[in-house]
Amino acid sequence: METVTEHQHDASQKPRTRFAPSPTGLLHLGNLRTALFNALLARRDGGDFVLRIEDTDVERSRAEYVQALCEDLRWLGLDWQEGPEVEGIHRPYAQSARQPVYDAYYEQLEAADLAYPCFCTERELELSRRSQRAAGKAPRYAGTCAHLSAEERQARRDRGLEPTLRFRVPRGRTVTFTDHVRGPQRFDTDDIGDFIIRRADGTPAFFFSNAVDDALMGITHVLRGEDHLTNTPRQLLLLEALGLEAPSYAHISMITGDDGAPLSKRNGSRAVSELREAGFLPEAVVNHLARLGHTYEDNALLSLDGLAAGFDLGRLGRAPARFDESQLRHWQREALHALPDERMRQWMRDAAGELLPADREAAFMATVRDNVQFPEDVSRWCRILFGEVPEPDADVRAWLEQAGPAFFQAAADAGGDWQAVTGAVKEATGARGKQLFMPLRLALTGLNHGPELPDIHGLLGEDEARRRFLQAARRAAAEPAQ
CATH class of the missing domain: 1.10.10.350 (Arc Repressor Mutant, subunit A)
Structure with missing residues (x-):
């Protein structure tokens, strides 16, 4: 059985990592941790961190979300060396502007009979999946359109059917790669159905554009959620068929809430912008997230350079990492205590606003510094000390x-x-x-x-x-x- 393996990068090569969000909402903690890990790996070895916008979902992608995530990353200090607002030799960095690139590779695959148009409707596909499940088989594409003649394809087009494009998965082969977190991985191609690489509207599917852009942008390491693990063999097959170099992969553990379920708005996840508005310091956020699924020898508050220096793919854990807001608040306390005096004064000035008399500023800050965590604490102490004592309960x-x-x-x-x-x-x-x-x-x-x-x-x-x-x-x- 022939084997497909990922390319082994030169260990001396500086890493190029990327964060590739879809701008369909605000940046939340789970995606932020992915960005952070990729940024730390690149920063540690003087490599490049690339920001790519995967906005092929035209209906849900919004320009304001791109702007918001750029603001969030910059607030956290996660600057990128290539991407929106920076550009670089691999531009454009928005997938919606890269359609000509994808079209050229679609033509290459079709010319080699490694991809074919599929006219199956969603209802037909669902009926096929039901039938396979009823027979005790894992659902995958049955190959209905894999061998249509040119005349049969044209007849379907004449009926107004717009086809997707499917990649023809080779049979009887094995895809192997070593995941930096989960070790050796092995997938039989006979268990992978032919998959869609271009939607009926002509836009690229995730499997395709994500893999192609990683290769073309010279990405050496992809750190992403464990839910993408089964995508990897498909992408390795695609890159092999196109003659493109694949990155190495690290599939990181998911983050759970207090209830053990995947982290969501229901069980504790918050948008980065919400944390910023609540008064959390960026140092607190990155110190907490850097320790969710990754261990450090030093449990003290670390700068981004310190976090990068201690970041090691070998320290990424396989078990789910539990988000605990009390730990985030611990790092908030640590970050506040470590603030330089002038930055602390500015933080408290911003929080107090007009409640703080200018001639009492220094004495107030010296008095309450160790008793505030958030801007609301500062304003509360201003009201107590320069206003009236609250009515007693x-x-x-x-x-x-x-x-x-x-x-x-x-x-x-x-x-x-x-x-x-x-x-x-x-x-x-x-x-x-x-x-x-x-x-x-x-x-x-x-x-x-x-x-x-x-x-x-x-x-x-x-x-x-x-x-x-x-x-x-x-x-x-x-x-x-x-």
């Missing part, structure tokens, strides 16, 4: 009532710095530990957690702190809720 009111009006009156009368306040309250009430500090925190912020109390007191200033203590005293003296 039942738990807060219980603490205030337990402390009693005299507790807060002593704090208000103390004057001076934080040490003077706590000393006066201790002397007046004998309160210690949590019984001392929790009522004071609730009086100043209305919350049972937050920045260090001396910092809050210093930021508020003596007059504002005294006002809040007196307000707490009044609340503590109020009649308990019935």
Whole structure:
């Protein structure tokens, strides 16, 4: 049995990888991880990362989605060396503009009788599949149109039937290749039916345009989802028939949600633009995704260069990788802590807007930096510290009532710095530990957690702190809720 194998690339050759999305929606986490892995592999060895737009689905593809995904990739730092807005020697990078390229290869295959027109309707194909399943066979094309004469083909055209074009899969052969994640792979061509490479409207099918463009653009490594694994033997057969060089493949594990099902909007997937709007930092997103299905020796926050340096195809796992938003939030905390001071200040300025008095900016940022994760946290602390203490809920009111009006009156009368306040309250009430500090925190912020109390007191200033203590005293003296 004759064997088809993929070409073995020179190990010294710099990798050329690609991300080839279809612009039919916003970029989500699953596709983003594919882009990230391809970008990291190219970056590690000084190769090229190519962005190609697979927009042959004319009805669903939208220019605004192309623009959006370019913005998302740039926000994350995943710049491409060839593709939209950059161009290069392999342009155009949108498949909708590459039809003449595909047409030339269709002609080559038809001239060699390696492809043929198929006039089967979708209903006829479905009936054939049902029949095969009923007979206990795997459904594949039955070859109905594989040997039509020229006259039979013309007769069908005369009836107004527009054919697809099918690739003639050779029989009695084996396709083998070594997947960088899943090891040696073997497929018998007798189990692969002749497949469509051109739709009835003349546009290329995925199997065809994806494989041809990988070869023509010199792609050396294709990292893609494991759902594409069974596509690979078809594409290797196509490239062999066209005399084109094939890349090597790594089929990465899928990402699942908390319920173990493939990640989707229902179980946690979010568009990259949604993460950006929510205030996630790009460093947090890439550090989390780089560890979904890939292991690193270093569990610290890494730059893109650091992530690239530690990226290894041998560290890609086969088991599904579970997306956990709590882990993404962990990396958000790490990324915020690592921000340079000036970038942190700008991030907080943008989040606070007009809520933050210019003359209190430095003190505010120093006070709350370790207690914010997202822009909404910054604006909330602005409202608390430069506005009014929130109305107490039942738990807060219980603490205030337990402390009693005299507790807060002593704090208000103390004057001076934080040490003077706590000393006066201790002397007046004998309160210690949590019984001392929790009522004071609730009086100043209305919350049972937050920045260090001396910092809050210093930021508020003596007059504002005294006002809040007196307000707490009044609340503590109020009649308990019935």
